[in-house]
Amino acid sequence: xxxxxxxxxxxxxxxxxxxxxxxxxxxxxxxxxxxxxxxxxxxxxxxxxxxxxxxxxxxxxxxxxxxxxxxxxxxxxxxxxxxxxxxxxxxxxxxxxxxxxxxxxxxxxxxxxxxxxxxxxxxxxxxxxxxxxxxxxxxxxxxxxxxxxxxxxxxxxxxxxxxxxxxxxxxxxxxxxxxxxxxxxxxxxxxxxxxxxxxxxxxxxxxxxxxxxxxxxxxxxxxxxxxxxxxxxxxxxxxxxxxxxxxxxxxxxxxxxxxxxxxxxxxxxxxxx
Ligand SMILES: CC[C@@H](NC(=O)c1cc2[nH]nc(NC(=O)c3ccc(N4CCN(C)CC4)cc3)c2s1)c1ccccc1
Numbered sequence: 083x084x085x086x087x088x089x090x091x092x093x094x095x096x097x098x099x100x101x102x103x104x105x106x107x108x109x110x111x112x113x114x115x116x117x118x119x120x121x122x123x124x125x126x127x128x129x130x131x132x133x134x135x136x137x138x139x140x141x142x143x144x145x146x147x148x149x150x151x152x153x154x155x156x157x158x159x160x161x162x163x164x165x166x167x168x169x170x171x172x173x174x175x176x177x178x179x180x181x182x183x184x185x186x187x188x189x190x191x192x193x194x195x196x197x198x199x200x201x202x203x204x205x206x207x208x209x210x211x212x213x214x215x216x217x218x219x220x221x222x223x224x225x226x227x228x229x230x231x232x233x234x235x236x237x238x239x240x241x242x243x244x245x246x247x248x249x250x251x252x253x254x255x256x257x258x259x260x261x262x263x264x265x266x267x268x269x270x271x272x273x274x275x276x277x278x279x280x281x282x283x284x285x286x287x288x289x290x291x292x293x294x295x296x297x298x299x300x301x302x303x304x305x306x307x308x309x310x311x312x313x314x315x316x317x318x319x320x321x322x323x324x325x326x327x328x329x330x331x332x333x334x335x336x337x338x339x340x341x342x343x344x345x346x347x348x349x350x351x352x353x354x355x
Contacts, residue, residue: 274323
């Protein structure tokens with residue numbers, strides 16, 4: 083595990099995509115012939131945006147996670163100018179491109195994905211990790227069609243926060259004792275947004291201006307278009323997740339028991355079309 087990787091350990095192939103601060107390439111680890119995705123980030127850009135600590139946290143968190151719907155991080159290394167993350171290769175690419183191509187997903191496909199994500203989030207929250215950035219752009223599709231949560235750049239260990247919270251509660255002002263804005267309920271809200279976007283092809287509070295989107299979110303101005311047709315059960319689940327009071331959002335284990343999920347999600351967690 084403590085192997086010190088170097089770039090020459092890999093034969094770097096075609097670029098797979100790009101994201102914040104860098105690109106990701108198909109690569110083959112020469113000794114094992116293992117195919118991986120090599121994410122290359124530029125130190126200059128990381129420094130400029132002061133996200134080095136975030137990247138360290140991403141590596142620390144993702145390297146310890148083991149779940150079929152969470153992209154593995156096998157290791158990392160760096161050189162003078164770049165940081166390299168050795169990631170699991172998701173062979174069917176980016177979910178958002180598939181969603182754009184299909185316009186919107188069927189209820190079976192959507193429910194199968196939402197169930198996988200709920201299971202992955204239950205696992206994450208069990209480890210005191212909240213992702214905080216669950217959206218189509220951060221979801222990849224594995225070779226069997228299974229969903230993989232990628233890019234833990236914004237995830238945090240609630241543990242640390244709770245430790246500071248648990249220390250000396252007495253001296254904390256009310257607003258600090260109040261829910262930290264990032265408790266794990268944020269991921270349930272994001273799952274509701276994702277469910278809506280899978281079924282309708284657009285997120286529920288989309289608007290031309292950011293200020294309008296903000297207003298619609300805080301008001302939870304949830305509207306269900308007449309087209310495409312979406313079952314009342316699906317709308318019921320979405321309505322139970324997109325609730326302003328975070329404590330009243332449907333808990334993740336209840337999401338898995340919801341009739342729409344039970345009736346539509348493929349038990350294997352894989353959508354085979
Ligand atoms: C989620 C963004 C994040 N990405 C990762 O970490 C990523 C990690 C990771 N592992 N495997 C990937 N696979 C692909 O990117 C991929 C893309 C297209 C593919 N196909 C094209 C169409 N064809 C018909 C089928 C095959 C197949 C695999 C990616 S992306 C990121 C963040 C910052 C910088 C770079 C990348």
